[in-house]
Amino acid sequence: MTGERLRLMAVHAHPDDESSKGAATTAMYAAQGVDVLVVTCTGGERGDVLNPQYGQVEGGIEGMRTVRFAEMARAAQALGVRQHWLGFVDSGLPEGDPLPPLPEGCFALQPLEVASAPLVELVREFRPHVMTTYDPSGGYPHPDHVMTHRVAYEAYHAAGDAERYRGHGDPWTPLKLYYNHGFSLARMRAMHDAIVAAGHESPFGDWIDSRQAREIPERTATTFVPCSDFFPQRDAALRAHATQIDPDGFFFAVPREIELAQWPTEEFELAHAHVPTHLPEDDLFAGVRGTVGA
């Protein structure tokens, strides 16, 4: 097994999530020679155009899918990673009171086994040593993010069991599972305070208030990956999602020199490991490198 190439699979809900959650980490590992595969569960077809500088997208769901496929290809290129579509349809973010039902056939309405089978198959084919996804809350209250957690968790635990998902490839047991935690309250507060201290206007006050009001307990990051050299790649990948990311908006509101000084890492929570490791860590492959001899 000496010299086997390390493999990282990052499982996300929509095109653009890979660029806003753990993006610099994937770019860094890819640059180091790790085989990095981003998996996107849905096509993002029901996303609204969130960039006021972007025009209309014609053609409804099909039109939006076409645009977002092209954006995703540019983002993957910016990060230097490979990307795979799982092929499910975006559930949309339900809004209103009461909330409307989810659209028929969408990702979040699939039975768990149906939604997980293609990911189990992909895990058995790509054979990742490490997988990343979202925590059980989805990290963000979108039904596709919650479903992405469920599917990735299922695939991580089931792919190594020959008795499960028969006909979907030979068993493979990934060694570590992580949850993305880039939007911690601690990070947003640190950014907010530093922006204010530098005499700029912070856009994060409302975000921090609403995050606190949601009363979801903060989860604990275990793994702090120093990846600031790859923030420019992350920014290029974000900009590639031109329908979703306003270049003058939230994601670009922190002056980059402040970000570098305050928060040069991306955070993850180790959710499960088959290898021994000591927390906190600074490497998603801690405990794995010796095992696979890479």
Ligand SMILES: [Zn+2]
């Ligand atoms: Zn998303």
